[in-house]
Amino acid sequence: MSTTPQASAPVRTYSPLARTLHWVTVVLVALQVPVGVWMVYRGNTLNLWDKLTGALYNGHKLVGVTILVLVLWRLAYRFARGAPPDEPTLEPWQRLASHANHWGLYLLLIAVPVAGYVGVSLYPALDIFGLFKLPAVVAPDKAAASTVFAVHGVLALLLVALVAVHVAAALYHHLVRKDNVLARMIPRLRR
Numbered sequence: 001m002s003t004t005p006q007a008s009a010p011v012r013t014y015s016p017l018a019r020t021l022h023w024v025t026v027v028l029v030a031l032q033v034p035v036g037v038w039m040v041y042r043g044n045t046l047n048l049w050d051k052l053t054g055a056l057y058n059g060h061k062l063v064g065v066t067i068l069v070l071v072l073w074r075l076a077y078r079f080a081r082g083a084p085p086d087e088p089t090l091e092p093w094q095r096l097a098s099h100a101n102h103w104g105l106y107l108l109l110i111a112v113p114v115a116g117y118v119g120v121s122l123y124p125a126l127d128i129f130g131l132f133k134l135p136a137v138v139a140p141d142k143a144a145a146s147t148v149f150a151v152h153g154v155l156a157l158l159l160v161a162l163v164a165v166h167v168a169a170a171l172y173h174h175l176v177r178k179d180n181v182l183a184r185m186i187p188r189l190r191r
Contacts, residue, residue: 011180011183011184011187011190011191012084012085012184013084013183013184013185013187014083014084014184014185015081017077018074018077018078018081018083019185019186021070021073021074021077022074022185024070025067025070025071025074025109028063028066028067028070029067029109029159029163031063032060032063032064032067033156033160035056035059035060035063036060036156038056039053039056039057039060040153042056043056043057055129057125058127058128058129060116061116061117061120061125061128061134062128062129064112064113064116064117065113065117065134067109067112067113068109068110068113068114068117071106071109071110071113072110074106075106084184086098087173087179087180087181087184089177089179089180090179090181097169098169101162101165101166101169102166104162105159105162105163105166108155108158108159108162109159111155112152112155112156112159115148115149115151115152115155116149116152117134117137118137118138118148119145119148119149119152120134120145121134121136121137121138121140122138122139122140122141122142122144122145122148123140123142123145124136124140169181170182170185174189178191179191
């Protein structure tokens, strides 16, 4: 296994729009996870239903829908424009693991907000900051909402696990293998 990149291999980066969609999604997910944990702690554990808890839930719903729209846009763009070829220094098993992780991330970035949306429809808790209501996608059923929110939480934990693998792999490639895997998303890191 080579630990240095091939000097003659060109670095093909993601397009500026693909990179922007990626990093905006990263920021939103990085905000969404701690807000989700904090709101559930305040609301369900402490049974504290004040303005702050309401704002956390409203913000979480709004950001969740935003993530869903962004990810669907990312997928449509990727299917229409494709992605750059794999880093040439990757071993075959690394290519397979990378593709599995990427498609798992896409799947969970859709499944987590969809489960949350179904949960708020079932509850129903569709109001966003008193400004507008999300359209319901199912009829209200609070018992079913509890189950769906549990699924939403498990899927969110799986998403966090895949994100951790994704970040660890990117750092491994940049710091240990010293190849251009990370440069595909951050072009200034080209070697």
